[in-house]
Amino acid sequence: MSKSEFVKLEDVWKAYKNVQAVRGVSFTINKNELVTLLGPSGCGKTTTLRLIAGLEYPDKGEIIIDGKIVSSPEKNIFVPPHKRGIGMIFQNYAVWPHMTVYDNIAYGLRLMKLSKEEIDKRVKEVLEMLSLAGLERRYPTQLSGGQQQRVALARALAARPSLLLLDEPLSNLDAKLRERMRFEIRNIVKRFGLTGIYVTHDQAEALVISDRIIVMNNGVIEQIGKPEEVYRTPANRFVADFIGVANFIPIRIKKITENFQAIAEMQDGTLIKCIASSRLKENDPAYLMIRPENIILTKQPLYNENTLMVKVAYRVYLGNITYYWVRYNDYELRVQVLDEHIADEGESVYLHIKSDKAIALPG
Numbered sequence: 001m002s003k004s005e006f007v008k009l010e011d012v013w014k015a016y017k018n019v020q021a022v023r024g025v026s027f028t029i030n031k032n033e034l035v036t037l038l039g040p041s042g043c044g045k046t047t048t049l050r051l052i053a054g055l056e057y058p059d060k061g062e063i064i065i066d067g068k069i070v071s072s073p074e075k076n077i078f079v080p081p082h083k084r085g086i087g088m089i090f091q092n093y094a095v096w097p098h099m100t101v102y103d104n105i106a107y108g109l110r111l112m113k114l115s116k117e118e119i120d121k122r123v124k125e126v127l128e129m130l131s132l133a134g135l136e137r138r139y140p141t142q143l144s145g146g147q148q149q150r151v152a153l154a155r156a157l158a159a160r161p162s163l164l165l166l167d168e169p170l171s172n173l174d175a176k177l178r179e180r181m182r183f184e185i186r187n188i189v190k191r192f193g194l195t196g197i198y199v200t201h202d203q204a205e206a207l208v209i210s211d212r213i214i215v216m217n218n219g220v221i222e223q224i225g226k227p228e229e230v231y232r233t234p235a236n237r238f239v240a241d242f243i244g245v246a247n248f249i250p251i252r253i254k255k256i257t258e259n260f261q262a263i264a265e266m267q268d269g270t271l272i273k274c275i276a277s278s279r280l281k282e283n284d285p286a287y288l289m290i291r292p293e294n295i296i297l298t299k300q301p302l303y304n305e306n307t308l309m310v311k312v313a314y315r316v317y318l319g320n321i322t323y324y325w326v327r328y329n330d331y332e333l334r335v336q337v338l339d340e341h342i343a344d345e346g347e348s349v350y351l352h353i354k355s356d357k358a359i360a361l362p363g
Contacts, residue, residue: 006195007052007163008032014047021047023219025061034189034196036206039216045199046167048216049175052197053088053165054081066162084163087156091168095151101127102136104273105155112159126154130188137154146177153185164189164196170205182208202307203243215239219221235277237361240289240301247295247333249288253280253360264288264360268329272306273355277362285363292336294357297324299343306353312343326351 007029014022022044029035037045044267050056054070057078063071065086070079072344082165088193093286095104109119127133130150140148149169156164166185170178181223189196198209206213214231215222215238223235234240251264253276262276264286272288280286301307310333324335324342328351335351343349
């Protein structure tokens with residue numbers, strides 16, 4: 001491992017009876033980096049987190065934390081969770097209802113045999129940092145969901161872990177509080193200088209929180225990249241469809257030039273300029289992926305190329321933006337525009353596809 005690498009997984013496998021939950025997963029996480037494992041239910045993200053935490057035994061492969069092997073069936077090494085220097089926050093908070101906020105946070109520190117003075121110092125420090133000061137004598141039932149989540153976070157941070165693991169910690173909160181807590185968790189992890197691994201199925205959460213995102217599906221990694229990379233240049237249709245909203249049209253690659261510039265042919269013979277995935281070759285079947293915000297709708301044609309005549313199926317006004325669903329041959333495409341009334345339902349309009357934002361993905 002290089003000096004910057006803090007967590008490393010090498011060809012890790014895990015099965016439960018006949019279900020292969022994790023299949024040959026390999027990745028590295030740098031020190032002070034916050035990385036999200038993102039994917040649908042059953043994709044292997046929580047199992048991967050539990051393997052890192054030491055709550056599960058891998059069937060094969062190696063897990064390294066801070067330069068030390070903590071799991072390796074081949075080398076007969078398994079370091080128990082409490083010796084891995086990790087803090088973990090669960091979906092259900094796991095705060096003890098019979099203990100006050102202070103005692104919830106102090107409990108783990110007492111198990112560490114710290115002095116009363118050191119425990120008091122650390123508890124007060126995290127209470128202040130997480131805006132919980134003044135609530136230390138309350139019980140969890142007297143707190144809001146957001147405050148309970150902060151207590152769970154404070155308890156993990158008070159132990160000063162080298163690695164913080166978060167397993168869908170916001171899924172039980174209401175939408176508005178969940179949105180606020182995304183920013184709070186990122187700021188707290190960065191302020192404490194921690195390395196963090198966050199598990200979620202919520203793509204908006206992953207985009208806000210992460211330095212990098214690891215997209216998983218069926219126990220394997222589909223793509224690793226910065227949020228903007230995963231969103232703008234997805235590796236395949238699964239990633240494009242899972243992160244954000246995307247339109248897909250079947251195409252065939254006619255020509256690929258330098259810098260992956262391509263000309264694609266739609267089923268009706270219309271030619272479209274786009275960017276081709278590095279895995280595509282000329283004559284390959286593919287899908288044209290276009291995000292709703294990368295389409296322009298107009299009453300009159302603006303350009304001679306990448307322009308289609310479409311009919312408005314319906315529109316939805318959402319205040320700052322308006323969504324149009326338009327029909328082109330057998331396909332319905334979603335278009336996002338700023339607060340602007342372009343056309344009514346049933347009207348024909350011109351649809352312009354931005355060639356540098358239209359991505360051809362393997363079909």
